Amino acid sequence: MQFGILINEGPYNHQASDSAYLFARTAIEKGHKVPRVFFYHDGVNNSTNKSEPPQDDRNVTQRWSKLAEEHGIDLVVCVAAALRRGIKDDILAPGFRISGLGQLVEMGIQYDRLVTFGD
Amino acid sequence: MSDMDMDDGSGVVKKFMFLNRKAPHGTVYALEGLEVVLITAAFDQDVSLVFTDDGVYQLMKGMDTKGIEVKDFSKTYRALEGYDIEKLYVDSTSLKARGLTEEDLIVDVTVLSDDEMKNLMAEQDVVISF
Numbered sequence: 540m541q542f543g544i545l546i547n548e549g550p551y552n553h554q555a556s557d558s559a560y561l562f563a564r565t566a567i568e569k570g571h572k573v574p575r576v577f578f579y580h581d582g583v584n585n586s587t588n589k590s591e592p593p594q595d596d597r598n599v600t601q602r603w604s605k606l607a608e609e610h611g612i613d614l615v616v617c618v619a620a621a622l623r624r625g626i627k628d629d630i631l632a633p634g635f636r637i638s639g640l641g642q643l644v645e646m647g648i649q650y651d652r653l654v655t656f657g658d
Numbered sequence: 659m660s661d662m663d664m665d666d667g668s669g670v671v672k673k674f675m676f677l678n679r680k681a682p683h684g685t686v687y688a689l690e691g692l693e694v695v696l697i698t699a700a701f702d703q704d705v706s707l708v709f710t711d712d713g714v715y716q717l718m719k720g721m722d723t724k725g726i727e728v729k730d731f732s733k734t735y736r737a738l739e740g741y742d743i744e745k746l747y748v749d750s751t752s753l754k755a756r757g758l759t760e761e762d763l764i765v766d767v768t769v770l771s772d773d774e775m776k777n778l779m780a781e782q783d784v785v786i787s788f
Contacts (some may be wrong), residue, residue: 545786546659547687547788562665562771563746579694580686580687580690580691589690603787619690619693620690637678637696639697640694640697641664641666641697641700643694643697644666644674644697644698644701644703645666645705647672647674647698647702647784647786648666648668648670648672648701648703649666649668649670653784655786657787658687
């Protein structure tokens with residue numbers, strides 16, 4: 540099955556991105572596909588290479604980058620939500636790209652399931 | 659009529675339901691959620707909008723945001739018809755719990771019981787909740 544994932548909350552403050560990551564990793568392990576993850580609202584804050592959590596904590600952004608590289612996941616950050624929050628191309632972590640909301644709608648149209656993580 | 663017509667090339671039309679659960683102000687969900695609704699309509703999808711829980715406040719008449727110095731986007735709900743978004747549903751229980759009736763809302767809506775709402779949700783291909 541193909542899963543699209545929508546993340547609506549930023550890292551650390553909220554568990555949404557962690558839960559989405561665990562969901563995506565597990566779905567892939569079980570043989571499903573996660574072609575794209577879309578970051579919206581404060582979820583766009585998951586995408587920057589500026590985040591430096593303490594060493595004994597998980598690095599939310601880096602593990603998305605790693606999962607994306609290993610499994611060819613398209614990490615898409617909403618342009619309007621990103622600009623509002625000061626996120627631009629030059630501070631994106633590896634694997635992330637900025638694009639429009641059409642990329643979210645496409646997931647709904649093309650994939651078997653669209654799963655939202657947020658409040 | 660929409661500002662832009664988009665197409666993912668597949669010609670597939672799915673039933674998209676947008677579940678608005680939050681008050682219009684206090685968080686950004688309602689404002690940014692509306693953007694997704696408009697884009698989905700531009701992709702010629704079958705769009706339904708549901709207002710439930712504090713989301714019913716998004717449609718309240720007499721909105722005035724001057725005091726909190728944020729944009730009043732309630733006009734957008736009136737413009738939805740122009741984007742061919744005509745399926746607006748409000749949860750009856752949420753409305754009653756807040757002492758509101760259809761008369762308090764700025765647009766024409768269909769008020770649904772819990773059972774009717776459950777059935778409508780079951781018909782959808784995609785449910786996005788803000």
